[in-house]
Amino acid sequence: MAALQYLALFFVFMIGVAVAAVAVMYVIDRTQRGDAIRRNYPVIGRFRNLFTELGEFFRQYFFAMDREEMPFNRAQRNWIYRASSGKGNTVAFGSTRNLNVPGTPIFMNAVFPPLDDQYASTEPLLIGPYCREPYSAPSIFNISGMSYGAISKPAVKALSRGARLAGVWLNTGEGGLSPYHLEGSCDVIYQIGTAKFGVRDAAGNLSDEKLREMAAHPQIKMFEIKLSQGAKPGKGGILPAAKIDDEVSKIRGVPLGQDAISPNRHREVDDFDDLLDLIAHIREVTGKPVGFKTCMGSADPWFAFFKKVKERGEESAPDFITVDGGEGGTGAAPMPLIDLVGLPLREALIRMVDLRDLAGLHDRIRIVAAGKLVAPGDVAWAICLGADFVTSARGFMFSLGCIQALKCNKNTCPTGITTHIPSLQKGLVVSEKDKRVAAYAKSVISEVETIAHSVGVAEPRQMRRRHVRVVKDDGSSVQMNEIFPSVRLGDGGAAGNRMFEEALRRMASDVKAP
Template identity: 80%
Template structure:
């Protein structure tokens, strides 16, 4: 047995260490308190003497919490306060559908819908009494674009990836989109930032977007280069070219890529200097009217041999009467091979708030106007219509097809499939999910080998459920859906069949157009007469 003397020494040693630990903790506490007090005094002095913020000047230190809470409010609302259908631009129900679809989780729900069906504008699809049986369904067939081109495009999918340029989104994001698009059999639009090696990595179909700055296809003076066009078109993966006139998030304003997001590679691909924002002109300098636009379309189509279309946000249908009248003068071969209609609710990486909020028709109005003008011009089978703008869930995609769209494209839906959490930091190079940032430490969160599968799964889920809606309304595949298959809730809460609000242009079996006794169409046909 140990002696009492030894035990006492061990006890004294332990108590000595305990006393020292308490002294250190006390000293640390005093230092921390002292630093905190000193910091508070310094902040008090700074706040009281600064002149830029009245709240901080009148309420030093505590006034800082207002800015902090305002900054964090958008995140707290998302998790704690907002209901499933309340948030903007996309609510929790929409985001969760995209997340579940991309992760191949079941998207069934229980108990009852959380959607308020009394909100004006809500679409309600009209289910058929005797829908097609399981063995009577058919998948959507490929659709020809550009019949007068040297190399027309048989587009296989109704749902595709909209323009997101390299620079606006990161390298791993583009890689995952490219691979996922190939797996799903859909096209990937480059956005106006040019063609990067990462767009081609997955060997998917590519739509090359030509913005107003001609990034990637311009010469040293910034003008469109035929040689660069041929070089891009020589890649067999590039299937079409899209001339961007405007987009819904910033109509009347060109692209904006902040200098913080322009590294050496982005600068080289775009052909822009580093250290300054890359600002695109608000329109194509060489195009002053519809005559010039048709000339540009013809030039690019002749040089590349590929289908060429335009992307635009519509402010009014009136100017477009002249466009279709000019096509009738020149002949159907002069028409764009497709028109992408972007709604005013469309998104982007950076745009002035007044333009994003207040300018441009929403898609529900713009799409109907462009479809009707095309059909009145007798170009239903010549020009394909692509709908773009906040269409990320199957119901929205099916609704756009009912209105007359041949294809639907989405950007933000595919961002959600990559893991976007709607942090609203796309313009600041600090995206926490690595999608819209060029900071390597943040990009590490986006694992390409995992996210490409989610991109493909999301696309397939949307297409599958759009086909399910088509079968429910009584047709074997989505493109057979018409305006008569959907109702829209009015201001009084009662729904009205869409073809009663917006009748479709009548086209007979021989392709002849008729106003069908509709006075608005009669007037429009007169305006289109050559």
Template identity: 60%
Template sequence: MYELGNSFLSATSQLLSSVFVLLMAALVIIAAVLYVIDLTQTRHTIRRNYPLIGRFRYLFEKLGEFFRQYFFSMDREELPFNRAQRSWAYRAAKNLDNTQAFGSTSQANDVGHVIFMNAGFALLEEEATDIEPIVYGPHCRKPYSSASLFNISGMSYGAISRPAVQALSRGAAMAGCWMCTGEGALSDYHLEGNCDIIFQVGTAKYGVRDESGDYDVARLKYLGELPQVKMIELKLSQGAKPGKGGILPAVKVSEEIARIRGIPVGQASISPNRHPDINNSAQLIERVCWLRELTGKPVGIKFVLGDVNWLDDLLRTIVDAGAENAPDFFTLDSADGGTGAAPLTLVDDVGLDLQESLPILVDKLIEYRLRDRIRVIASGKLINPADVAWALCVGADAVNNARGFMFSLGCIQAMQCNRNTCPTGITTHDPKL
């Protein structure tokens, strides 16, 4: 038995030694092949000048995306959302303790930092009153009344996954807030939770387009009869990419998404830069009135403010047409708003941030005596209580938010929304994720 055991150990040791030698030989051969490839290729300077070793630069650059937030960045340093902001959203979503120990880590002296002036005699909890409902579209056949101040902004099915849409729909119903479909059309998953729905009409008219790309009147009438759809939002522009239509990479255009949107399978879904049927303010007001008459529901417009002269022209056109013909609400998006995919220059350098545009919009509505007629919905990075309170104090009637709700679903800000590789499964259609 002793000799048999020694023989077995000896045979196992020889086998492992042979496997190790083969593995080392394979690694040497692979390294040699990669060395030659790097030395002869002409696309990457680092790899050509430093064959094989230069490949680690790309590995470290890739890994840096994931490790930077855990090992190097301070709590208030990251963008678009720092760790302090994300942590608040995570804990609030789980209804966990959200208190802070020792003191603030925020730089209160930074330019633009908002400070709320406390009252001498604070309000007692029993003295607080309920929020009064706001009526959207009082001139419509089916006006919408809502007391919700914080709502789910447009995130298309396609840009986010089926489980994400389902979870948001159910959560919105529980919270009593509305959910915007985004420009990617209305799916059964939006309706599953029986929440209030804002249907967004993008420049490609997904979900309400015919074969030629024009409006499908029958589909619009169907939306008008659907009780869960409360309002229609005509999207002119989006915060992260003003002047650019929506972008859904081809890898995300499955058969189901193609059917819902009315587009070819497996081809990138790129919306026009603007509505082809709207060339000026007068045509915009005509389209708003047409949609409102057809559906019987409140119709508003979503835009990023850039040229203030455009806003003056629009408001003058509304005054000339009569207040009853005005859009029922303006959804004002911030230039630092979120997106599933957008060119970097548009993300960084186009449009006004909400901190600048919201006061301008509210002042202009007051100037043209339209503030009581047109409701204002603010959107863009408003995930923490102070941000939301600021927008309401400046003049917004309600707030929309998207990425805050993504954090509530478990988003870790991996910045892979456009690659179908989201590690938390929120912006991917890979069933394994």
């Protein structure tokens, strides 16, 4: 009986506490002046903020259709999850993809494709023929730049180990080289951002001594100068202070307690002559291939760049160019830049490829495509347009277990990928996730080879624009080479040859590209 009395008193007490809490919130809401909803609807108005916060999570599970979400829909994420787990990616009944959406690529299967024992397989491709240490890159699909600091220690470890298992390269991102990039013994691309983290002196200038130190690592195969990226063109990188611990501070050379913000461009690069000089300098100091990454705003300035290369000679050319689309992602960037600035990859890639080919540098400069390319169809499409390689960051984040919680900039990532909170990092088990990274990369490569085999070529890079159709506004489709004829001599038909000859005349003059 006494126990029941105590229980009743406890419930009365709790009810009293709840009533008191509601009364306090009522008074606070009625007297505050910043939120009109809470002032007019005290206590109840607080639920609006809660539902707004939780809405982005509930949508992906209960309300959005498989192909509706942004930036990546459920169908894309589920394909990556299945590929990463090593499970079969066959589906039943029929495709859920709407083939009437303008811009949808449709690959053209050959009437008599090669037999199964003539399966299309990827061949290594040489980068940097004029370097002391050129790089024979084995894979068409690789891991794009994700800096240590932006992503966690276990995430970098898993990516490094997985890259080694799959035979793909890993880009460091602009945050410098950490021991975890090297742990898996994979091929590494060192990205030099505008702040030159890891290869700068005390004043923030490029250090030849540190460049040589980095180049001495046999795993570092190339250097990539980051001019801009798709998620924030014209704006430097941002690493929130909450993500900067002692180790990140030491690797980057930045102070604790404040955001690490990179300049919006390299201070010593004011024009294309300066860019070519910087490329030549880093290549001479390191002996390894050097290229750059950029997000295009227009093709016009780049016409002048290739003219400069032709004037100097092909040895002066960058060994590769990474073209990032305006739809590219990042851990933290202003919304106007993410949403509104930079050409989408579908336009930028064609323009850069054509300018390279017009300059007669197809076999000299390799083109790397980046920007929201996570599935085999995306990769095959980019190769058809002229890319030599494709890189992905967010695809590999999904392979690590990313659930698109959209908390990359808050240090509260629930999967341990973009957080430095130890309790959250424990969820990312490196010895399991590295296998998922490798399985995802292998699945993408294998299915790109399947598409190449279906269209009738012996190697994925033999795919051309004539092998893919694009859906138009009226629902019909047209071959890509009819919209964008290839400008490579002999590869684009009569229209392409006329364009090539006209462009050569323009290249020799001061007239801008069409």
